[in-house]
């Protein structure tokens with residue numbers, strides 16, 4: 001279970017203080033997938049940065065499996081809009097980067113399954129600049145699933161892709177998610193993306209982001 005209680009985040013000092021999130025609370029049950037949707041500037045990236053342990057100094061409690069967020073202790077997968085691949089590393093090296101950082105050996109059967117499922121087996125020695133946007137995103141997804149994260153965070157994961165690639169990537173992502181049930185929270189400003197990929201949808205107010213409402217998505221899995 002991931003639990004955020006009364007999270008308030010402010011940037012700046014003195015007269016220049018900007019409140020990015022205000023008394024924000026959310027729970028992600030194990031194996032659930034939550035879409036956080038809201039307009040630009042409502043604090044979505046800030047929320048991901050807090051959950052990833054990238055920014056501190058906030059008010060409120062942010063717990064992953066009952067423990068305060070700590071990226072060295074917990075496994076947190078992060079898929080950014082620009083995919084966050086290291087350009088000087090190959091597809092294979094990028095895909096196993098999370099494990100390498102943790103100093104852990106890979107479960108080879110599982111790793112091969114994920115690389116195969118994402119159609120990456122024939123391009124393991126390529127570099128990110130030799131890949132299309134959809135292929136780069138598949139590497140980022142492979143990296144996150146290979147890590148078997150306690151929490152997978154995604155920032156506008158499918159927004160940068162063309163429509164056809166986006167739909168097939170969303171389906172592929174959901175297929176793998178159904179099989180491995182990684183707890184996932186993603187942020188988006190796309191209603192379509194929230195409705196297609198989110199099993200629960202949390203709607204934020206304009207800046208500073210507060211929870212405006214939360215629903216169980218009745219359309220989730222409609223095409224299964």
Ligand code: ADP
Nearest residue numbers: 011012018020039040041042043044045046207
């Ligand atoms: P979103 O991802 O929903 O667009 P952000 O989390 O990026 O929103 O930003 C929320 C608010 O915090 C905005 O008003 C933004 O201008 C402000 N903000 C974000 N990062 C910083 C920063 N490093 N310093 C100052 N203000 C920031």
Ligand code: ADP
Nearest residue numbers: 090091092093104105106108111121123124125
């Ligand atoms: P470990 O160090 O944990 O034994 P390896 O780096 O040897 O892991 O690689 C694990 C698997 O991935 C092996 O089956 C290996 O053949 C394959 N592999 C490793 N590097 C590459 C690569 N650059 N391209 C394709 N396959 C690779």
